[in-house]
Amino acid sequence: MSAEPWPEGVGRIVLxxxxxxxxxxxRLGAALAPxxxxxxxxxxxxxxxxxxxxxxxxxNFHATLAMQPDGPPDQAALRSFVAALALRDALxxxxxxxxxxxxxxxxxxxxxxxxxxxxxxxxxxxxRGVALLAVxxxxxxxxxxxxxxxxxxxxxxxxxxxxxxxxxxxxxxxAHLAPAFARxxxxxxxxxxxxxxxxxxxxxxxxxxxxxARAGTAERTGIFETIDTTGALILSTPQGRQAIPAAEIFx
Numbered sequence: 001m002s003a004e005p006w007p008e009g010v011g012r013i014v015l016x017x018x019x020x021x022x023x024x025x026x027r028l029g030a031a032l033a034p035x036x037x038x039x040x041x042x043x044x045x046x047x048x049x050x051x052x053x054x055x056x057x058x059x060n061f062h063a064t065l066a067m068q069p070d071g072p073p074d075q076a077a078l079r080s081f082v083a084a085l086a087l088r089d090a091l092x093x094x095x096x097x098x099x100x101x102x103x104x105x106x107x108x109x110x111x112x113x114x115x116x117x118x119x120x121x122x123x124x125x126x127x128r129g130v131a132l133l134a135v136x137x138x139x140x141x142x143x144x145x146x147x148x149x150x151x152x153x154x155x156x157x158x159x160x161x162x163x164x165x166x167x168x169x170x171x172x173x174x175a176h177l178a179p180a181f182a183r184x185x186x187x188x189x190x191x192x193x194x195x196x197x198x199x200x201x202x203x204x205x206x207x208x209x210x211x212x213a214r215a216g217t218a219e220r221t222g223i224f225e226t227i228d229t230t231g232a233l234i235l236s237t238p239q240g241r242q243a244i245p246a247a248e249i250f251x
Contacts, residue, residue: 003093003175007182011036014171019045021064022122022136029124029132032066039063039174060159061117061139061170065181069133076123076130078231080107081196082184083119083135088203089184090176091116091139094168095160102205104155105224105233105249109139110205114158116140137177141168153212153250197227206251211235213247220244 006012011033018024018040025038032038040063043056056062065083069076084103091109092098102110109117117139124131144157161167188196201207204224211224213235222237232243 003172004179006175007179009035010178010182012174012178013038015040017042017044019043020136021062022120022134025064025066025134026122026124026132028066030068034066034068034132036066037063037174037178038066039170041170056138057143059142059170061137061141061173063137063170063174063177065135065137065178067133067135069130071130072128073123073125073130074230076133077121078188078193078196079133079135079185080119080121081193081200081231082181082188083107083121083137084109085184085196085199085203086177086180087117087119087137087139089180090173091160093176093180094173095164095166097164101203103200103203104205105227106231106246108155110155111158111160111163113155113205114163115144115155116158116160116163135181139173141170141173155251193229193231197229197231201226209251212250213244214250215244215247 013036020043021038021040025032042058043062087109088101088103091101100112104110107119108115120136122134140157140159142159142161144159147156206224209224212219212221220235220237220242222235225234225236228234228243232245235242235244
């Protein structure tokens with residue numbers, strides 16, 4: 001499927017190599033003239049959640065949207081849902097397999113139940129607001145991490161190439177992702193989080209099923225009931241309903 005037109009007013013920078021697209025965007029700050037996508041064909045120091053290394057060889061997708069969001073940090077953080085919905089749309093468009101894609105709270109995209117992509121938000125502050133938000137997206141287009149290196153219970157990784165036989169360039173994926181992000185961002189700006197929350201729940205992995213949520217040393221098990229109006233996971237446990245704003249999820 002051909003991509004939609006590139007969104008008006010959004011910049012694009014393609015780098016042959018960089019340590020981390022998020023780090024690069026935050027270093028440049030407002031000099032990037034955000035909003036601006038930074039795509040690296042190779043990333044040498046990619047990071048996942050909690051500072052873990054993100055395997056990012058040449059041929060995989062590593063990109064960051066640098067933006068200057070209005071509102072407080074908790075509103076800026078909801079861009080993880082904007083990014084997840086946009087990435088799902090982009091991947092559905094290029095694969096023709098919308099039913100094979102699911103969203104894992106808080107920031108992963110699954111293909112056939114395995115982890116295909118992750119999203120990482122980082123920011124710099126300005127008073128009580130956010131001066132610059134880096135929305136980082138990593139997709140295993142041609143290679144995935146070794147499952148043996150993952151902790152027990154983690155969702156196994158998969159690459160798009162191995163799972164579907166589709167060889168997609170990073171530039172081609174960005175051409176679909178950028179307009180999809182702009183579309184969901186416009187909806188968020190116009191109507192708030194409610195329509196994004198509903199759409200995200202329509203594609204949520206393991207909704208209504210038992211999951212484990214781990215935050216630091218605390219671990220809770222229960223039924224994944226929903227997400228609330230702040231994006232927190234709502235877990236139904238023997239001790240009652242619990243809202244979990246941040247955690248790692250295991251199936």
